[in-house]
Amino acid sequence: AQVKVYRGDPTYILQILRHIQFSCSHIPQQAIQQLATTLSISIPKIRALIEFYHFLHYHPRGDYDIYISDSIIDHMSGKNEISNYLCEKLNVKLNQPRADGRVTVSNTSCTGMSDQGPAALINGLALTRLTRKKVDQIVTKIEGKIAIDRWPKAWFEVTDNIQSKGVLLNSESRPGEAIKKALATAPHDSLAEIDKSGLRGCGGAGFKTAEKWKSCLLSDDNQRYVVCNADEGEPGTFKDRVLLNSYADLLIEGMTLCAYVIGAQKGFIYLRYEYQHLYKKLLETLQRRRAANLLGAHILNSELSFDIEIFMGAGSYVCGEESALLESLEGRRAIPRIRPPFPVTHGYLDKPTVVNNVETFCYAALIIEKGAENFSAQGLAGFTGCKILSISGDVEKTGIYEIPLGLPVKNVLNLCGAQSVQAVQVGGPSGTLITPAEFSRVISFDDLHTGGSFMVFNQSRDILENALNFTHFFMQESCGFCTPCRVGTKLIYDLADKVATGQGARLDLDSIKQLNHVMNGMSHCGLGQRAAEPLLETLEKFPEYFVKRMTDIEYQPSFDVEKSIQRAIDIVTIESNS
Ligand code: SF4
Incomplete structure (x- = not known):
């Protein structure tokens, strides 16, 4: 039945597998065979998908x-x-x-x-x-x-926990306002306004939004796409969840504007599996906007026709990388593509595609509705615009905070009521660990850059435990495509575990550095390149946590038989369950 819903289109294989998983609590062999026949996808390819995505399984997981x-x-x-x-x-x-x-x-x-x-x-x-x-x-x-x-x-119940509002979080929902304004002028006027605002991608790389849209517009192919990356998976990040829940009109407006600027007719919201609770509400928002002629054919009776589909993820952190997300959207494993070419010229189905995250599209809509200066005037100390942080950990008020770019970390800590802070992890496991000596550094694209995660640790926390958790995270989330990362993340985790459990020696630290050198230079994407960083940053900034655990000898050939056997059993169990 699901194959019919998706018109037999093989690019929707992941959506179909998700439906099967939900109704059977696994993907039965019979379903794999039927899908292979009806969608003309080989059985090994379907099996590879099931093994790749965390939430798909061969074996039943029950009601x-x-x-x-x-x-x-x-x-x-x-x-x-x-x-x-x-x-x-x-x-x-x-x-x-x-x-x-x-x-x-x-x-x-x-x-x-x-x-x-x-x-x-x-x-x-x-x-x-x-x-x-x-x-x-x-x-x-x-x-x-x-x-x-x-x-x-x-x-x-999932609450928003908005703690501090700026221009975006304070904005009233006025569906259609930004589009009306854009449609009253030419597409290049909207592009110029986005350019003037200085808006940069709020998800990761911080690429200039106007430049990205312009590169897509200038590509030769006229069939273009708009994709919203709603797959925020960096531990500690949750601000897009709030925007999707309470500011979805602004997001859709931003995507529609982008379509107007680049000449696209179709868009996707790639929603992370973990945000399934938002799916129905988002769908209703899309339907309400279609009914109001703000989405679909001839929006507000103009030449602009554009519609959006929601695509659900199935569990993969690597999907946060835009080219990996496009692979997933096309029904494949989310393995990052070799770039160039970039998605702006060769994106979804090899067509020019703009991929931006939820926050970026929301700001884009706001800029068109309220003007570039309303956004750019928000920055401090020469920085331009705002940023939404997800603040968690040892603070009085966890939640989301919209702050001006250029705000020092110490001010952020005051805002959220953090006391006796030992360290802050800015940007999640792949970000930066900072000590109190660095709390004058500022949140910005030039200094402390973050997709949104801001985790606070007080004096009672063992910072090496954080590094161990982050290292474990990278091991779990490595997509397995390239050997330096697939093997390296496991070796790094084992070494970190050895040190954390008091069995490490100085040679182990050298091994971590050597592994980092190899992984940094030879991994295909940022995950593998940065997987050892949390450990090395902790070693550099908090050496005392290592010193007190290290054995005195140069090399400790420790091998915990029971632990190793259990670890092997765990790995086999996870793999056979997937
Ligand atoms: Fe996959 Fe890791 Fe290679 Fe990135 S570096 S492609 S996550 S195996």
Whole structure:
């Protein structure tokens, strides 16, 4: 039935697999064979997809498919205690379906709920602020075989937690205003306004938005696409979740403007699996805008025709990289492409494509509606514009903060009520670790650049535990395409674990540096290139955490047989379950 819904188009294979996974709790062999025939995709290719995406599986996971969020912030909120308690009450072991086959519990990387953890997903829906009491109630529902659509709605409540508003978060929703304004002038006038504002991509690389749109516009091919990257997967980031929930009109307006500027007719919102709770609301927003002639054919009776489809991810951090996201959108494994050519000329289906993240499109719409200066005047100390931070960890008020670019870290810490701060991780595991001596540094594209994650650690935290968690994250999220990263992330994690458990020696630190050299120079994308950074930055800035754990000897040939066997079992179990 799903093949019919997607018109037999093989690029929708991932969407079809997701539907099968949800209705059967796994992808049965028979379904793989049928899909191979009807979509003309080879069986090995379909199997490769199932093995690639975290939330697709060959083996049934039962009526209650649970993933516990495993980010460092979840750990700080008591993740281990909650996870152990849940497993004990349900009588399950991690990654192993219960004997009756009705429930499976696994860990997963950050679910985008760092402001309301410990968090989990059950059948794809977010469960937040887990406590022992809540776990007891959840277990009662599971043992009573109550379907989750009959569970209390409050358990699935995801709050916005907006703590500080700037030009974007203060803006009133006035659907159509930016488009009306743009349509009153030529597309190049809108492009000039975006250029004047100085807006840069808010997701990662910080590329100038107007330049990206212009490069796409100037490409030879007239069939162009607009893609919204709503796959924020950097641990500690959740601000796009809030924008998608409460500012979706602005996002869609921004995408529509982009379509007007570059001459596109079709767009996609690539929504991360963990944000499934937003899917229905987003769909309704699209439908409401179609009914208001703000989307679809001849928008506001103009020549502009543009529509948007929501594409759901299936669990892959690498999809945050734009070319990997396009691979996924085309129904393949999300392996980053070799660049150049860049997506602006060879993107979705090899056609010119603009890929921007949620925040960038929202700001673009605001700039057209309120003018470039309204945005550019916000920056401090010569910096231009604003940025939304997701602040989590040891602070009084976790949540999202819209700040002027150029704001020093110490001011950010004052805003969120952080005390006795030992360190801040700006930009998630692939970002930068800073010490109090650096708190005068500023959030900006030229100094401390972040896609949004801002994690605070007070004096009680063991910074090496953070590095270990980040290193584990990279090992889990390596897409496996290139050997230096696939093998290197595992070796780095093992060495980090060896040091953290007091079995490390000086030679291990040299090995980490050598591995970093190889991975940095030979990995295909940023994940592999930066995977050793959290460990090396911790070593550089907090050497005392290593010193107190290191053995005195040059080399410690430690080999913990039991631990190694358990680790091998874990890996095999994860792979055979996937
Ligand atoms: Fe995949 Fe890692 Fe290679 Fe990037 S560096 S392509 S994540 S294996």
